[in-house]
Amino acid sequence: MSSLTQLQRQLVTCTCCPRLVAYRERVAREKVKRYRDWDYWGKPVPGFGDPYARVLVIGLAPAAHGGNRTGRVFTGDRSGDWLYTALYEAGFANQPTSVHRRDGLTLRDCYITAAVHCAPPGNKPLPTEFAACRPYLRQELLLLSRVRVIVALGQLAFSAYLVARRELGQPLPTPRPQFGHGRTYTLGDVTLIGSYHPSQQNTFTGRLTREMLAAVFRQARALVDQP
Numbered sequence: 001m002s003s004l005t006q007l008q009r010q011l012v013t014c015t016c017c018p019r020l021v022a023y024r025e026r027v028a029r030e031k032v033k034r035y036r037d038w039d040y041w042g043k044p045v046p047g048f049g050d051p052y053a054r055v056l057v058i059g060l061a062p063a064a065h066g067g068n069r070t071g072r073v074f075t076g077d078r079s080g081d082w083l084y085t086a087l088y089e090a091g092f093a094n095q096p097t098s099v100h101r102r103d104g105l106t107l108r109d110c111y112i113t114a115a116v117h118c119a120p121p122g123n124k125p126l127p128t129e130f131a132a133c134r135p136y137l138r139q140e141l142l143l144l145s146r147v148r149v150i151v152a153l154g155q156l157a158f159s160a161y162l163v164a165r166r167e168l169g170q171p172l173p174t175p176r177p178q179f180g181h182g183r184t185y186t187l188g189d190v191t192l193i194g195s196y197h198p199s200q201q202n203t204f205t206g207r208l209t210r211e212m213l214a215a216v217f218r219q220a221r222a223l224v225d226q227p
Helices: 003-012 018-030 077-089 126-141 155-165 212-225
Strands: 054-060 108-112 149-153 184-187 190-195
Touching: 003 126, 003 184, 018 108, 054 155, 077 155, 077 212, 126 155, 149 155, 149 212, 155 190, 190 212
Parallel strands: 054 108, 054 149, 149 190
Antiparallel strands: 184 190
């Protein structure tokens, strides 16, 4: 069993944040009408993908009726529909859809994780919850040793990566990188790309289009494929 697999199994048993534990378990019990027949996951949602990935995608947290229901990050919600379509088009996924854990989806040269691994009320983790979950992100950064491109989905994921990087003793430039869609920073041997999160708040308003998201992953592909 690899160290990454061990980390995933450890993460799934985490109960560090009482507010998140109570919320994720209540959602799993109460469900919503359209998913009454589902056996909700109701636990922390681990990272997913290729352990030898050169591209790491960092999101915010599982959706209450997405990852918290299906047990896989960005699976079973509209954000995932957008993300996996973009990954498929860039050659990082074998299919453009992600419906449940046994739907045959595999990632190639890509791994997806989150800044916080439990579904938070209102999609808003507290600062203490980011801090409690950060050791998992730090460990993932160490274990995914081939990563050359980080795609941070949203400002909070962007900041979570920078904090984890600093805590690992890895250098940050001055001035500190600032989030923006498509902004790219070279941090030693890693390139950090910011992207708006494919949440409905961004996609329904047109702040993020499918072409904008696709362009981010085309850039990631070009970066890892360059000689």
